[in-house]
Amino acid sequence: MSIVCVTPVIQGSVFVPCFTALQTHDVRFPTSRTLDGSDAMNPDPDYSAAYLRLLTDAEDGLEGHGFVFTIGRGNDVQVAALRALEGHLAGRDVEATLADLGGMWRELVHDSQLRWLGPEKGIMHMAIGAVVTALWDLRAKREGKPLWQLLASLSPEEIVDLVDFRYLTDALTRDEALEILRAAKPGRAEREARLLAEGYPAYTTTPGWLGYDDDKLARLCREAVADGFTQIKLKVGADLDDDLRRLGIARDACGPDIRIAVDANQRWDVADAIEWMAALRPFGIAWIEEPTSPDDVLGHAAIARAVAPIPVATGEHTANRVLFKQFLQAGALSVLQLDATRVAGVNENIAILLLAAKFGVRVCPHAGGVGLCEAVQHLAMFDYVAVSGSADDRMIEFVDHLHEHFVTPVEVRGGRYFPPGAPGAGTEMRRESIVEYTYG
Numbered sequence: 001m002s003i004v005c006v007t008p009v010i011q012g013s014v015f016v017p018c019f020t021a022l023q024t025h026d027v028r029f030p031t032s033r034t035l036d037g038s039d040a041m042n043p044d045p046d047y048s049a050a051y052l053r054l055l056t057d058a059e060d061g062l063e064g065h066g067f068v069f070t071i072g073r074g075n076d077v078q079v080a081a082l083r084a085l086e087g088h089l090a091g092r093d094v095e096a097t098l099a100d101l102g103g104m105w106r107e108l109v110h111d112s113q114l115r116w117l118g119p120e121k122g123i124m125h126m127a128i129g130a131v132v133t134a135l136w137d138l139r140a141k142r143e144g145k146p147l148w149q150l151l152a153s154l155s156p157e158e159i160v161d162l163v164d165f166r167y168l169t170d171a172l173t174r175d176e177a178l179e180i181l182r183a184a185k186p187g188r189a190e191r192e193a194r195l196l197a198e199g200y201p202a203y204t205t206t207p208g209w210l211g212y213d214d215d216k217l218a219r220l221c222r223e224a225v226a227d228g229f230t231q232i233k234l235k236v237g238a239d240l241d242d243d244l245r246r247l248g249i250a251r252d253a254c255g256p257d258i259r260i261a262v263d264a265n266q267r268w269d270v271a272d273a274i275e276w277m278a279a280l281r282p283f284g285i286a287w288i289e290e291p292t293s294p295d296d297v298l299g300h301a302a303i304a305r306a307v308a309p310i311p312v313a314t315g316e317h318t319a320n321r322v323l324f325k326q327f328l329q330a331g332a333l334s335v336l337q338l339d340a341t342r343v344a345g346v347n348e349n350i351a352i353l354l355l356a357a358k359f360g361v362r363v364c365p366h367a368g369g370v371g372l373c374e375a376v377q378h379l380a381m382f383d384y385v386a387v388s389g390s391a392d393d394r395m396i397e398f399v400d401h402l403h404e405h406f407v408t409p410v411e412v413r414g415g416r417y418f419p420p421g422a423p424g425a426g427t428e429m430r431r432e433s434i435v436e437y438t439y440g
């Protein structure tokens, strides 16, 4: 599907490149066949991408790529939401648009008719995220830099111009954000050098899918440790006896020094979460992730108080920066798991990183899925270099599947992500994979 612009735009005698097409693809991988990605709420996901290519008539031939991760049915609805944004891009001046991505974000998010479908949540908001990410991908390619490095090269003033502080100022003002960014500025070069040399810490969820049998769980735990990971994560919440048995197997296979986080994928009510975690506590739990509804700020706060000192983690289904603000204000999370395709793209995730820095909460991004590792590493690395200035106790999730479908797959060695050097946002899927896995 695509829109086509348009006659070439000439201003005076100068050719002005414009966006000519927004092409969408419904890409689905049949992961339910092997139960990769299975958890207590999502027993048979087919990892999918509502995928977008932004084309221009510029001579460089560069394209911007972005996507929304879904788990199968409904991917076509998400694709339709992408197409609803076509009118904002057709015929637009490429350079002027890319030079003001803060302004572009506001235009998209505050489209008053589309906003009715959220506001600022759900498929329309995620569609905007894919468009925004595709715009950043194109800008990074044009500037010849990986996105993390491009963002980390911007001045504090340029970075805050990307953020819409509407609804945030009771917790974070523009001036406070500037202070955070200015404080981090002197150390940027040193941290960038360290990042390039040492990488960024990762943890792995590969062993922990609920649909794997005990032998596969034990084998994948041993492999994770051998591969250099210091934390793994197990899916829990379907059956307590199974969880106790599987945690025992994992603890035996990993040994006492490896951290084990657990993830209930929203399975419990508040009281269930508290009771269940009391039973799992003896295994030494690194964090409990998504214990209940992702919208239930006060419920998370109650769980956090009851299960302390086990940290509560959430964020992969947190709809926007406003909810993140409330989670932070309420002390409802202590591990913030932002996601590259849940909110409205790079700009909103910068706002979320600034909120986390203001509250002194660590960020451990959600990844896995389709291309989420490739995309979200740029945000964590930008955060380390230019925002929080810290990688202490922080990790990016890693799941070892579907990377081969991306033009620049992640490089994870010794339990660490090594920074991508290729220009772009890491969001470009191989053309052959798009063709092979286009649904229907």
Ligand SMILES: [Mg+2]
Residues within 6 Å of the ligand: 263, 265, 289, 290, 316, 366
């Ligand atoms: Mg999770």
